[in-house]
Amino acid sequence: MWSPAAPLLLRRRTQTATPLADGRVLVVGGDHTVDGGGDRVEIYDPIGDTWTEAAPMSGRREYHTATLLPDGRVLVVGGDRVGRANTAEIYDPASDAWTSAGEMAVGRWTHGAALLPDGRVLVTGDAVSTDGALAAEIYDPASGAWVKAPAALGSAAGAETQAARAETQAAMPPAVAMPPAAEVAAQPQAAMEAVPAALGAGDTAARAGQAAAPSAATPARPATTVEPPPP
Template structure:
């Protein structure tokens, strides 16, 4: 198991909520759960801050403070709805939240919406279905991992209970497949790391089991490829961290192994680029729990991984967002004890990372979602006293 042992009953400490940068400086009002949206500019320029030692250029942007969420959160989910609003669900610190709220980019305001049927302190998933509803699965509260699921209807602002999953899960992944079904994979519950997978069918509202992975996995990533297959990479099993990867074929319901990553990775990010390749970045090292600065690319046509540029900062528990200019923005978390406020950009054309403006406060357990207007909405955080 990793240096941060999975605990189904204990939540992380106090948190704040923000809306942060796309690419330059974040401006935060002190002692408030301030929310900031930033806008990407097409021009290039040097950062007005003291330049980092390994990069000197950044893209220009503007920042706008757009208010505060109604409740502070970490370990929550953020889902962009078809109406352009952002749905934030659950999370919490010492108390698991069942509340949810909406951010409206047109007004820059947050409003509460219907509360979930179950408190979900974190490590749950939220998937936007093709019918416009949002499916929330699993997670944990004071009673441990959950197998309950529920649906949010944006037209009514209400939640309804859906069928329970066959297994309780937290730290799992959930992916919308090209056939409209949702694939839930792996996770952790009652001291057991899972290799099982199951499918939710929105047309029938039921769950069915499907083929199990070749390895138990939790804290892994799952990416839907352009060919419709699902790439699962890294994570950990009962004995060690993993560099292995495997593919789910929705036409057969079977998992097949594919090329191994060059590094073992846990709590990393995976982003499907516009060229069809998958960028995996960062993660935690097994030996000492330190973060990894390396990144690599998976080529679905060849079934193998190649290394690409290293990030300027080694990090895990960060976020990765694909911007309209096809670059990938990475923000937050660093080591077990030191949380970063730095951010950086990956350019698929050059295979290199460049630093960009730092956040005002170090962040982890946050979300970062690209809105329909091209801005990035970041919510939630778990601050640490160490600042980088």
Template structure:
């Protein structure tokens, strides 16, 4: 039977032991282990054993200790000094190594350990694969809700692990869409949402994380009745609360953006207020804080834009021009402030698609490559365009290969995890002359020299489209907002959910 406690704290800050092999002073951390949730299956339901596991640079073999569920302070391994230490807690029904089933996992964000100084760390233990509402650290059985229901917003994971949630619209059952100019900051360390700065009403905009930690917001619609576009961009420093207003050359929404290692933000595609395509490309230079001229056009709407592992090559894949879906994958990069096309004969997609998603698959040591997922095979799903199930790997500027088969949907939310896997959530499916939000969730795992595998996760509690999914420092995924129109009437998804995927190792 699972114990009744929901929080246990190891008060071991004074415990210091010597490592015989190297003489370094090791410390046992003060662990705040949260073992309750505000909904769903409780993390310790049926649990009999815990495994404490420490990893990090310089720790060649993970340090592990196994205890019963009634753990004591000495069950947590001592930590050697160093940076980016991670303490993981795994919960089992039955003894691990003797057929026990892993059912819950929690991890710290990476933290530093100074010699002789025991850090205080916190772990939210979460049931594997279940979508549950975010809970508070101060009261784990209480759910934490965003201040606003949002769809077509952005969510940006900041360097410190917090998530900046920006703009979007409120889906009303009568079809009204009121656009928001507010922001919220989610702190995964305590499970709270707090208000951020106003950034001007915008939905279907883009948010790009710059190398210095600031967030660049561009474009978006500021109203839908009738459609009018946000004419400004914002540069947001969440750490200081500073917001700078900028003016791009072109107003657009439903466009794509990506940022390279040098801090250039490329904006392509999108739509004008009357619905026509915006083919003028534009770029923002994060180093100078100015927009720079970009020659030529990118004749795409509903396209994807990503940066390859080299940190400088942008790939434009999918989308449609005035004639229909476009198969060519275009590679471009900056030379100074000039944007150059990198190939004269671009590779072609096996399945041209509109409204796809892209995320990088693979760890840095696994030759990471962008994976293109979903989309419609034509422009208008009410005129027989069908959702695409095939995915494609953007190998390099010269080649595209087949990826794994996924559930067919357009506009899924896709996010790369720190361990190299990709999670794809929700999106829009197709019926006869109609589209609808779907609850599908898939976990995609790469393998060297072999096809990636796909694991279907538990369905989300509600179908969602125009939502966001963000990788959190503990390996879980935060899902915020979106709209559920699967029953014919749009309904706002008001809860923020979190899901912990099965560990990769």
């Protein structure tokens, strides 16, 4: 069931809304053409159903991300600031203050951000930039540093795919070459009769290979000797 809440202090769109550790909600940025709220911040208190203006960011942002950190602060990354921003900043609700969180290697907007189990933040993607779409970066709140995300996971997945493809191709029967066009034109009947025979030979060879290598899960049956009847 829905119930009405108090309206925001400013009309917004493309903003972020982040639940804080104390249950309040931090609303950051948005389209600066709507009430000029691009750098403006406000906090909603669900207990009192009230909005309170908070300290503004260092500059306007829209299509950014806002991630709650384990210590209760909020990391705001990228967005549009007359072009894709590569900057980030952190809001501390305890002091109602913003501090710089350094710069990414590439500017991003409409990207994604996820809190990792160790407290770091993974930032990926970008809607229009090839550099941003292909590069992922990790922010470490403890050191305040940005690092490029490792690509080991993608490499391992690619190696597994190649191995599976090679295994599938090895299990396929040998390829059968079609007769040359000149041979088909000269002796069409004989040439076409050779194709099914070749296909059958390839299938027989494949089955013989499978029979020669019995599955480890199925034990081989002992040989049975049939004695001729007595005279």
